[in-house]
Amino acid sequence: MNKKIVVIHQPDFVPYLGFFHRFLHADFYIALDHVQYVNGSSRAWTHRDKIKTAQGEKWFTISVKKAPRDTAINQIELSTDTDWRQDNLRLLEQNYRNASCYNEIMPEVERLYARPFHLLRDFNMASIEMLMDMLDVRIPWVWSSTLDPDGTKNELLVDLLHKVSATHYLSGVGARDYFQAEPFTNAGIEVLWQDFTHPVYAQQFGEFVSYLSALDVLFNHGITASREILRAGR
Numbered sequence: 487m488n489k490k491i492v493v494i495h496q497p498d499f500v501p502y503l504g505f506f507h508r509f510l511h512a513d514f515y516i517a518l519d520h521v522q523y524v525n526g527s528s529r530a531w532t533h534r535d536k537i538k539t540a541q542g543e544k545w546f547t548i549s550v551k552k553a554p555r556d557t558a559i560n561q562i563e564l565s566t567d568t569d570w571r572q573d574n575l576r577l578l579e580q581n582y583r584n585a586s587c588y589n590e591i592m593p594e595v596e597r598l599y600a601r602p603f604h605l606l607r608d609f610n611m612a613s614i615e616m617l618m619d620m621l622d623v624r625i626p627w628v629w630s631s632t633l634d635p636d637g638t639k640n641e642l643l644v645d646l647l648h649k650v651s652a653t654h655y656l657s658g659v660g661a662r663d664y665f666q667a668e669p670f671t672n673a674g675i676e677v678l679w680q681d682f683t684h685p686v687y688a689q690q691f692g693e694f695v696s697y698l699s700a701l702d703v704l705f706n707h708g709i710t711a712s713r714e715i716l717r718a719g720r
Contacts, residue, residue: 491678492652494518494630494643496559497610498531499548500699504658504682505614506623507719511678512656515627516646517614519560519607520635523553532559533606535699539581540691546577546699550606560631562606571599578701585690587708591701594620617700622713644669654678685718 493508497517509515524530534547549565564570575596582588598616603609607629618624633649635642647655655670656678670677684696689706703712 489653490514490651491654491656492516492647492650493656494646495658496521496532497607497614498535499533499610500535500546500613500617500701501531502535502697503684503700503703503716503719504680504697506617506621506700506716507682508656508658508680509618509623509625510717511680512625514650514652515625516630516633516650517607517611517627518630518646520558520629520631522555523557523559523562523606532610533562536697537578537581538689538691538695538698538702542691543695543698544577544581546574548574548606548609558631560605560607560629564603564606564609575599578705582690582701582705585705588705590708591620591704595701617704620704620709620712621700621716623716639664640666640669644673644675647675648673656680682719685715687715 491512492514493512494516495505495518497519498505523532525533533550534545536543537546538544549568549570551563551565553562578592578595582592594616598612601612603612615624628650630646633646636645643655652675654676657665658680662679667677686694687703687707689695689702703715707715
């Protein structure tokens with residue numbers, strides 16, 4: 487059997503560099519869109535990420551329509567009550583217009599925001615694809631909801647991996663707290679753990695801040711240099 491390394495993760499909004507680092511070492515990505523949408527938590531990244539401002543790091547957020555607590559990510563709709571698109575673009579302009587590569591990156595972001603998306607997952611995936619192209623880490627992907635997913639937690643992951651003929655699962659280190667080896671071992675799937683050290687690069691506004699949206703490195707260093715910086719993260 488040919489080796490096939492798969493990543494599974496929610497389709498987060500303009501994710502940080504570590505999200506894309508896994509794609510350097512994987513063959514396929516399952517976008518986990520059928521699980522519960524989480525909001526109001528420090529671990530909620532599906533509708534937001536962070537950028538750097540003169541006052542420090544700041545949330546960069548998409549507005550969505552209110553939905554019941556157990557609503558799946560793929561059912562969350564983008565808000566039509568506020569002009570969040572222009573607010574987002576204005577926030578980026580205010581904080582990155584003096585960055586050295588603003589004129590290279592901002593037109594790509596504006597094109598993303600001009601697309602007529604209705605669902606959060608579609609907007610997010612378009613943001614991920616934009617960043618995959620910029621960082622040169624594009625791999626094929628599929629929505630988990632199209633795989634007739636079954637189970638919860640580790641059993642769900644194994645079910646999805648089996649359905650795309652994965653031989654290896656590349657997991658982020660944050661999953662160690664709730665990882666159970668037995669389902670993977672029984673399915674013959676080897677688990678690999680991401681080895682990522684966040685690269686340090688020149689930023690605006692003083693001391694370096696890590697774990698920001700990948701947009702930060704792109705605005706500060708441009709496409710070519712950002713590809714090199716990503717690959718410096720091991």
